Amino acid sequence: MLEELSIRGLGVVESAAAEFSPGFTVLTGETGAGKTMIVTSLRLLSGARADAGRVRSGDEKAVVQGRFRLPPAAQRPPAVDDVLESTGAELDDDDTVIAARTVGADGRSRAHLGGRSVPVGVLGQLTGEILAVHGQNDQLRLIRGDQQRAALDRFAGKATAALLERYRAARRDLLTTLDELDRRRADSRELAQEADRLRFGIEEIEAVAPEPGEDTDLVATIRRLTDLEDLRSAADGAHQAITHDEAGVLTGLGVVRSQLEAADDDALRALLPRVAEALAVVGDLSDELSGYLSSLPTDADDLDRLLSRQAELKVLTRKYAADIDGVLDWHRRAQQRLAQIEDPGASIEQLEQTAAEQRETVAQLAADLHKRRSTAAAKLAGKVSAELAGLAMGGSELAVSVHLTAPDDERLRIVVDGTAAQAGPDGADRVEFGLVAHRGAAPLPIARSASGGELSRVMLALEVVLAEPDSGGVMVFDEVDAGVGGGAAVQIGARLAKLARNRQVIVVTHLPQVAAFADQHLVVGKSGGGSRGRQTSTLTSLDRDERIAELARMLAGLGDSDTGRAHAEELLQTAEEARAAQ
Numbered sequence: 001m002l003e004e005l006s007i008r009g010l011g012v013v014e015s016a017a018a019e020f021s022p023g024f025t026v027l028t029g030e031t032g033a034g035k036t037m038i039v040t041s042l043r044l045l046s047g048a049r050a051d052a053g054r055v056r057s058g059d060e061k062a063v064v065q066g067r068f069r070l071p072p073a074a075q076r077p078p079a080v081d082d083v084l085e086s087t088g089a090e091l092d093d094d095d096t097v098i099a100a101r102t103v104g105a106d107g108r109s110r111a112h113l114g115g116r117s118v119p120v121g122v123l124g125q126l127t128g129e130i131l132a133v134h135g136q137n138d139q140l141r142l143i144r145g146d147q148q149r150a151a152l153d154r155f156a157g158k159a160t161a162a163l164l165e166r167y168r169a170a171r172r173d174l175l176t177t178l179d180e181l182d183r184r185r186a187d188s189r190e191l192a193q194e195a196d197r198l199r200f201g202i203e204e205i206e207a208v209a210p211e212p213g214e215d216t217d218l219v220a221t222i223r224r225l226t227d228l229e230d231l232r233s234a235a236d237g238a239h240q241a242i243t244h245d246e247a248g249v250l251t252g253l254g255v256v257r258s259q260l261e262a263a264d265d266d267a268l269r270a271l272l273p274r275v276a277e278a279l280a281v282v283g284d285l286s287d288e289l290s291g292y293l294s295s296l297p298t299d300a301d302d303l304d305r306l307l308s309r310q311a312e313l314k315v316l317t318r319k320y321a322a323d324i325d326g327v328l329d330w331h332r333r334a335q336q337r338l339a340q341i342e343d344p345g346a347s348i349e350q351l352e353q354t355a356a357e358q359r360e361t362v363a364q365l366a367a368d369l370h371k372r373r374s375t376a377a378a379k380l381a382g383k384v385s386a387e388l389a390g391l392a393m394g395g396s397e398l399a400v401s402v403h404l405t406a407p408d409d410e411r412l413r414i415v416v417d418g419t420a421a422q423a424g425p426d427g428a429d430r431v432e433f434g435l436v437a438h439r440g441a442a443p444l445p446i447a448r449s450a451s452g453g454e455l456s457r458v459m460l461a462l463e464v465v466l467a468e469p470d471s472g473g474v475m476v477f478d479e480v481d482a483g484v485g486g487g488a489a490v491q492i493g494a495r496l497a498k499l500a501r502n503r504q505v506i507v508v509t510h511l512p513q514v515a516a517f518a519d520q521h522l523v524v525g526k527s528g529g530g531s532r533g534r535q536t537s538t539l540t541s542l543d544r545d546e547r548i549a550e551l552a553r554m555l556a557g558l559g560d561s562d563t564g565r566a567h568a569e570e571l572l573q574t575a576e577e578a579r580a581a582q
Contacts, residue, residue, distance in 0.1 A: 001022055001068070003020060003068065005041065006064070006066075007041045007063075009056040009061060010055070010062040010063075011034055011037040011537075012526065013037045014056065018541060022504055022519070023497075023520070024517060025521075026507050026508075026509055026521055027507070028508075028524070028550060032526065035478075036508070040054060042506075044103065045101055046128060046131050047120050050101075050107065052103065054103065061103060063101075063102050065099070066098070067096050067097070067099075068127070068131075069095060070095050079129050080126055080130070083113075084097070089114025090114040090116070097113065098114065098115070099111075132475050133478075134478065142446065142455055146426070148433045151380075152380060152431050153426075154466055155379070156372055159372070160376070164427065166365055167427060168425065170358065174355065174361075177355045177358055188348070195341045198338045198341075201330070205327060208316055212325055213325065215317065218313070221306055222306050222307065231296065232296055242285060242286045253282060257275045260275065359414060362414055363423070366427055367416045370428060373427075373429055373431065380465065381398050384398040387460075390494075391491045392487050392492075399433070402429050402431055404419050404430070405422040405428055406420070407422040409422065412424075434446060434449070460492065460495065464495065464499055467502075467503070473504070474506065475503060475506070477508070480492070481511050484511070493511075493514040494582070496517060497517040501582075510554065511554070512551045512554035512555050512568065515547075515550075516551060517579060520541065521541070523540050524538070525539075526538075548568045
């Protein structure tokens with residue numbers, strides 16, 4: 001539930017704060033006092049889009065802060081705990097959390113939850129689980145078919161929601177296949193040309209058969225062959241200096257070893273291991289020089305052969321990559337792409353077969369959805385009609401019809417129970433709410449037959465039916481009683497009070513008949529005493545005597561008269577007795 005709300009710099013509200021009680025709370029006040037700003041502030045806490053135009057004139061920013069009491073851990077929706085854990089938001093010891101939203105005059109918005117800065121969308125994920133705000137124009141959405149369908153699916157429950165997700169996933173798969181099929185058909189010529197180019201390149205590379213790094217090795221080898229005689233002379237001279245019979249390094253080291261072995265002195269004999277190491281190093285060097293000499297070509301034709309090979313490799317590097325390693329990588333990727341193009345499993349015929357199977361799956365899921373919705377429609381109509389009877393619309397009934405949508409796109413044409421239909425994003429159904437004016441009358445679309453007051457009551461009846469009986473949370477209604485008066489207003493007040501038994505209900509109203517049923521009465525006032533002489537709003541909780549005065553004002557502007565107070569006190573007492581009897 002919402003325990004506290006503070007507002008600063010929002011619309012006409014310079015600074016206002018109030019504590020909220022469980023049950024039914026009403027907000028009243030004169031026109032222009034700022035009641036709408038209360039609802040706007042709760043929308044901001046729900047993650048709604050920030051509007052810099054709502055910032056109070058002359059202020060740098062608007063700040064809204066709310067303290068929400070969450071259900072015990074065992075009863076909390078999993079989504080709430082997920083948000084708390086992922087953001088590191090901290091709960092107070094009494095299971096309350098503070099949510100805040102700041103909107104700058106420059107349009108920049110900030111959100112905080114439990115002392116941590118969070119994205120606005122994350123704030124909305126948490127508050128959306130416990131706070132539902134219905135504005136003055138929300139009932140107008142009720143005339144839209146997509147909103148009527150969403151309300152029916154919500155009533156149908158989690159099983160229908162899961163089925164709808166499966167349908168959407170199957171439809172996405174079908175669209176993906178159809179898109180690929182269209183692309184294949186349109187691009188078949190281009191694909192054939194691409195395959196020819198890839199095939200030619202693959203064959204050309206395979207004909208040359210380059211080895212990894214071969215181009216780099218060739219450059220080094222050709223450079224050596226160009227200076228062949230100089231290299232051979234240098235290597236041979238070095239080898240002779242090591243191995244010459246009389247003057248070679250090996251011969252000299254052998255003499256050194258013999259002299260040291262013959263010496264009768266420990267210090268000299270201690271040098272023998274180092275002489276052995278020198279002999280080993282010089283021996284290895286001799287072997288390497290010998291190997292190098294043997295590797296040098298003896299035939300002058302070798303250079304011509306290597307230059308010819310280098311020319312072949314350069315043809316490939318000019319066409320496919322900067323070096324041979326890149327050419328080999330292009331060859332690998334070209335083979336993969338060619339296999340993809342020529343894969344018979346992805347041929348047009350195979351794609352057509354896949355699309356047909358996926359279309360059948362979509363049709364079956366659409367049929368299951370249609371059956372579930374049709375069953376739920378009758379139950380929803382009955383429950384809402386029963387609620388309307390308690391809202392001074394006893395002669396009216398809600399009719400909920402579910403019809404298959406006629407196909408208008410052959411790509412998404414399906415057959416549901418033998419009837420052609422359109423596979424839309426939310427199924428193949430067209431859901432329509434109709435209002436039966438009196439028993440025996442034909443239902444007319446609610447968009448054309450319901451008045452503003454009737455729409456308000458239908459929306460309230462829907463919310464009552466859609467809300468789980470034992471669920472908590474906060475429901476906010478901004479003038480849900482618009483266009484209603486007299487006995488109908490009394491019925492709405494009584495129904496809101498009944499709704500508030502299991503959840504917190506906050507209502508902005510102009511009707512004293514509704515306000516009289518509240519557990520808590522807050523009044524939004526206005527004055528010209530704000531800073532810089534601007535009009536400002538105040539938010540005050542009323543005691544019983546103050547409520548009577550406010551109800552009298554709402555009845556006929558008679559707050560200071562004995563007659564007005566008498567009427568208001570009678571209304572309040574009647575509402576209290578009705579609530580006690582519920």
